[in-house]
Amino acid sequence: MASANWQTLGRVYYEKMEMYALEWGDQIDLSKFIVAAAPYGGPLALLQDISSNPNIGTTVRPLLTVFTSAGKMISQMRWNSGRIKQLGWSHNEELLCVQDEGTVLVYDIFLTFIRQFGMGQEAKETKVLDVRIFNSYKGTGIAILTCSFRVFIVNSIDDLRIRRLAEVPGLDSAPTAWGIITMDGQSQALVAKGNELYLIDHGGQYQKQEIEISTPLEAIIDMAISFNNKYIALFTESGLVWIGSADLKKKYCEFNTKSPQKPTQFVWSGPGAVVAMWEKMMLVIGPDKDYIPFHHDSTVSLVEEEDGIRIIGRDSVEFFRKVPQVTEQIFKIASMEPGAMLYEASREFERQSQRADEYIRTVKDQLDVAVSQCIQAAGHEFEPSRQSALLKAATFGKCFLTDYNPEPFVNMCQMLRVLNQVRKPSIGIPLTYTQLERLTMPVLIDRLVMRKYFYLAIRICQYLKLPEAEGASRILAHWACYKVQQKNEDDEHLARVIADKMGDTPGVSYSEIANKALEVGRPDLAIRLLDYEPKASRQVPLLLKMKKEQLALNKAIDSGDTDLTYFVLLHLKDSMIQGEFFMAIRNIPEACSLFLQYCRQQNPQMMEQLYYQEDNFQEEATCKVVNSFKQERLDDRLRILAEAKESYTKARNEFAAKQVDEEIRLLKYQRRLEEELHREYTDLSLHETIHKLIIDNSHKMAETLRKEFKVPEKRYWWLRIEALAEAGEWMELEKFSKTKKPVLSMEAFVDVCMKQNNKLEARKYVQRVTPDKKVACLIKVGLLREAADVAFQNRSEDELNRVLRKCSVTDRAVEDQVKGYRQQLATAGKR
């Protein structure tokens, strides 16, 4: 009978079954080891417990061994680092060894060191009292309790941010019990201080918790949080077990074990039962105060799983779980469920009994349910023969259905085939179907890859027809990473083998493989492999790591990604002396321009040096000119300008050299002017300087400057009349306009007057304007009527229109006149 070893816990059934006979036989006494096992059928780590054996001195290094779930040794080493406070596994099956000064060393299952990190200064100074390794919403987290009774937490070992949780008020000795609860995307610690419970978080908040209990609460000495973080069990001093929801708001039951002794292990078995363990005695407690006692003949270790517990004993691994509902429906004695009937029918059919027909008839209407139940139940079975019996029943049932979707059946067959493969003692991953659904197939494949079962993994991918990018090619990449570590093959050959096998399958990162090759000290192989990498952003950092700077620079420039080029350039700049660096980039124009651009913003001095080095005198001079403007003191400015002049001369830019020279002279003049006239002149242009001199009535000086700097006559006129108008020297202006040979036309005079808004003065000049410009000037000074008259005299319709455009509402009379003129012109034109 399938239900023979079922045991009842209240109204539900539990079963315990043997998964493996342990390969280590009798050689291992678990009581002499610290045991850490990874969930989801993961590996076991055993560390010799030296503290319990007084005969072994402290100088002896304990042995650390990793086994598969089936007890097959994977790796072994002698621990020669600090004192391990806690062993645990991450969700990626990395072994975490937490030492008593807070250092966490991370190893893979082959005990290859991966990395290490600390848990903060305080842990280092005060030592670690206790450790919890937990599943957070972000992966695997670590919480430590320091000897100063503070809790530090890392939510994910992949994102190391150590946060200190709030302090429990008045905690002056070690908490009697504590644990980590992850709720609403946040990990908090629940700390028991005697009979008080506090929830503390990293936002600096603490909340005192109250629980509903029938007797006065005694000190809590142990707690267990369920695998799914939804339930919690507390264990008090007097042996009372309180079971409730994780937020402590709901109580399910109180159960008195009457054991004053703290259990050696106190865990949940799936979400439905709490298991307490004292030496060899194991007590399973249900939420309705039911219990099942078990006795083991040796020390065992319990591993929490999502749907039960793995029990690792001296010579076997057993699995204890609640009997899945479909299994119960089919195999429970006297079950009348459709699945049960179908299963019976199928068995009768095998025996060639006509009772098969009778059974089928009883469930005829629910045959689809029956088939589904058998398929589901098959999934939960470990024994292949029973799986196939159930699947046969499902197929048998399907014969009577016309439109049953075959997909669930096919999927289940595939899953079981995979499960049976990985459960084999040689592989040793005893996953249940429920666990696989949670873990997902890609993760299982990753785990096989990590155990270096490449071939099996690829076969599974092909069997399940997974897309290449997430299936086979990913495995190949891992294979390649593993392959490059095999030192017996030569670089050339290996690079070709890898490239042949991988081709340009999408999703393959050659840079990762190259990185691995580099890690194992094969730079030549790495370079060969990198050639296959299409992404420059991946090639370049690695090439730099390999000190192939020139190659990195070329690749970065080829990619056009300037940021990447900058990255290499600055790396080069830091690792070389300046002269060498300049030499290295001088023949690469792209690199040069980019570096110059960087200097332009960050280090103009260096830009000048670079130009100097390259004999680019023109640009060097420009740098100097720019630099001169940044000087506070005039003497510095003059000095730098003199240098600029020299550089321009070297660059054969006579014009610029001359201009610089003039600027030097101008600056000197300006200094003199400032001293003499006590007004600001520096930074004015020559034009502005003369303008200001005229306004300030220093006509003589203005004249001197004009001659000195050879200001063209026309512009000097402009300068002069503008300045005169601005100074309000109207008499002077008029006198000037009557000079024998005026260089400027009269409109210019009109304009400068209008610029000062002086219509009266402006009108003086209008009459002397040449006829073709007269209309425009009359408009400017606001004499619209006169403008219209002149336009008419000029017989220009164009000009008339211009006047018209200027007419506003108040100029109605002018408007009419213009229109009249236009009319006349038009009629005249027709004639």
Added chain:
Amino acid sequence: MAGSGNHLGNGKLNLGSLRDYYRRELLECLDKCNGTKALVWDDALTGPFGLIVEYSLLKEHDVEKMMSLPKDNQALAPSSVQNIIFVTRPKLDLMDQIAQSLLKEDTKGGFRKEYHIIFVPRKSLLCERRLKEAGVHGSVTHIEEFSLSMIPFDSDLMSMEMDNSFRECFLENDMTSMFHAAQSLITIQSLYGIIPNIDGKGECAKHVVDMMMRLRRELEGQEPQITPQIDNLFIIDRTVDLLTPLLTQLTYEGLIDEMYGINNTSAKFPPQKFLSKNESSTSDMEYKTVVLNSGDELFSELRDKNFSAVGQVVSRKAKFITAEFDERNSAKTVGELKHFVSKLPHLQQARTELAKHTSIAELIKEATDTEEFMECLHCQQDLYKGEDTDKVCPYLEDCIGRREPLLKILRLLCIQSFCNNGLKPKVLDYYKREILQTYGFQHLVTLGNLEKVGLLRPHGIRNYITLRKTLKLTVDTVNEMNPNDISYVYSGYAPLSVRLIKFLARPGWRSITEVLNMLPGPTFNEVQQIPVALRKRRSSVTSSHSSIADQKVTLVFFLGGVTFAEIAALRFLAQQDDGGSDYIIATTKIITGSSLLHDISAKGLKGHITDGPYVHN
């Protein structure tokens, strides 16, 4: 923050989906930080972001506060949010400001916050290195990137809004912005399919296309399988046509940009003209901001018109609206009234639009009617027609004498240099000396820069005449009201860039090889293979006339900037029967001659050309 973005979907290509793509990416970025957030802005990004998301949407994603990145060593304004997110371009000076703010935060204490940086459009190793050097890299929790680089402006227009890209590419040889351009082409292709045919002219254009091809290879064929919605890409360096942007644009939108500056599709105007009758103007009134895109029906009609045709349209529109409103009085039956009421919201909107554009048009008319404007325009026309370009131009001399804005002088000077195939050394030196003496010695650097990018050059090979003749750059009779040629956008000058595009569409570039060889940079064509399954099905071979639905779509990408007048010319081209294609325009920046020259003038020296709108009068 302007606009809902509805107008983006009205074109041949739905640029709304580009906006949606960016919105999704941004929100994903924001959602990576749990809890309330404050955004600290690099000010240059607020405009573009305003076109992508509205504040209310940010609020829904827990953004409670927005502030500018503090300058000059100031601390961040205090706030009670859980996350502070810096939104910034990857520039070193900005990193220094962020580092300063973070260090200041350290000393503040108080409520614990997390700090994040979103780089737009890309993360930068260089910047992260800078943060590390400043010792603040560790206090930043998330460093994200938000690839916003090609901002959809209108149903046929996108801009990367990179202010200094012309300077960086053509003066300083820094191709960073070109890499971003290549990446935005990848984004565009991921949304609208691979563009099968690429034509280009110019060094940068070639560089961008090469990088884009390379980036595609890096994608390892993981591109989405979409039937191409864009048939051609035409990509061109601004340096191929340096003449066009120097001339004063004469379209409505072009003039607004020249006079008031359009930034991220909106412009600011002095408020006086926008007052209703009973409001009185006060001196401290704020500038009136007007959003200018095709969401505004009247604007979309006016924007590409020559300004002299604008008055006519506006008055016609005014009459029409008045007539429509009068219908209310004539409406007798219930049915008629109902019909009227249903039109009312639309009418009211039309009336607001009308009032707005009447005011803007008045402002512009005041400026264009001035003697100065007309004279400047005549001078430009004389120059591009090749009259007396080899002598010192008396008008230009007078402008210098009058100390008119330097940018105006430089524009005219560069036009003369272009149209005369460079200036005689004597003439050039005379001008340069005049400018240095009048505007100050610091412009020795400005003039040097102009020479480096070729805007100003000594006498060289005479090819302007050939360009002008072959490409029909100048047209004597222009119909500004009902144009029949693109030359209407400059009242007599047809943009060289757009002429090239027209020749490319029909009859093809082979006919103008001589001209192409005269213009700088390589001419190239690339074909990107499209899987057969994704190819567009063309209508039957027998139908000789392609219908509108069959019209090809060409993406025109101007590297280094494009003017609104050129955009208008392209839109005009697309409407012609023999245009052959619809045009979507992309650019690194929408420019005017003044903003272009401003970009390459000497920076950070005393007496620098003033910032702000480059008013041209």
